Amino acid sequence: MKIASWNVNSLKVRLPHLQQWLAEAQPDIVALQETKLTDDKFPVDEIAAMGYRAVYSGQKTYNGVAILAKDEPRDVVTDIPGLDDPQRRILAATVGDIRVIDLYVVNGKALGDEKYDYKLHWLSMVRDFVAAEIARHPRLVVLGDFNICRDDRDVYDAVAWGEDIFCSPPEREALQALLDAGLHDSFRLFNDEAGHFSWWDYRQAAFRRNMGLRIDLILISDALKSAATSSIIDKAPRRWEQPSDHAPVALELTL
DNA sequence: ATGGTCGATCGTCGA
Numbered sequence: 001m002k003i004a005s006w007n008v009n010s011l012k013v014r015l016p017h018l019q020q021w022l023a024e025a026q027p028d029i030v031a032l033q034e035t036k037l038t039d040d041k042f043p044v045d046e047i048a049a050m051g052y053r054a055v056y057s058g059q060k061t062y063n064g065v066a067i068l069a070k071d072e073p074r075d076v077v078t079d080i081p082g083l084d085d086p087q088r089r090i091l092a093a094t095v096g097d098i099r100v101i102d103l104y105v106v107n108g109k110a111l112g113d114e115k116y117d118y119k120l121h122w123l124s125m126v127r128d129f130v131a132a133e134i135a136r137h138p139r140l141v142v143l144g145d146f147n148i149c150r151d152d153r154d155v156y157d158a159v160a161w162g163e164d165i166f167c168s169p170p171e172r173e174a175l176q177a178l179l180d181a182g183l184h185d186s187f188r189l190f191n192d193e194a195g196h197f198s199w200w201d202y203r204q205a206a207f208r209r210n211m212g213l214r215i216d217l218i219l220i221s222d223a224l225k226s227a228a229t230s231s232i233i234d235k236a237p238r239r240w241e242q243p244s245d246h247a248p249v250a251l252e253l254t255l
Numbered sequence: 256a257t258g259g260t261c262g263a264t265c266g267t268c269g270a
Binding site for chain 1: 258259260261262263264268269270
């Protein structure tokens, strides 16, 4: 069983990369972020031709999330209970006996910006939703683009970055609150090293210089932790022509 | 040098 996440930065542009990666990696479940497509434009047929069912929650120009799976996703949720939000950033579905919550966390722009306040509020609402979901679904995976670096190992120049956006204490506390709901950062079950990133800016040849951040995470409940055998960042698609600025991340389980 | 690069959209914003 393989579960993956990828911020594709426009599914329209990146569909050929997604198709190539699905063919090579063969994940059972993959969560996508930044599809930037309204639901009527979602490439259902092309995805079906790859052997995947899809559920999606999109909007024009911005945001947009989707879950692809070889088995039919069911019990789909597209909104955080109690949060009236037009931005399409969350998608929950059950595949087999695994509950999947796909997140495209608010970027936040800068400390003090109104988008930063929205980010923290959005995360607090997500935490409450995750706490309710984990009570109902012991096998829970919460994955996506978190737009938070959990600790300094996840930043290419932590001294220079300091406590700026993605690394501020309130953001890190919000991520820790999610983990405290009963989740584990699957990558860190297998790798303690600094310098493993999932996103690199398009500018300044950042990828070639490995000037990146680890912001794409796969968080898993206790029941899945005991079955996890690997959790990796697949940098290969970042080297392809016209890539997403994010690499896919993938978890393997013996289930 | 207050920039740089993408994507959506078509001047400018978001990341």
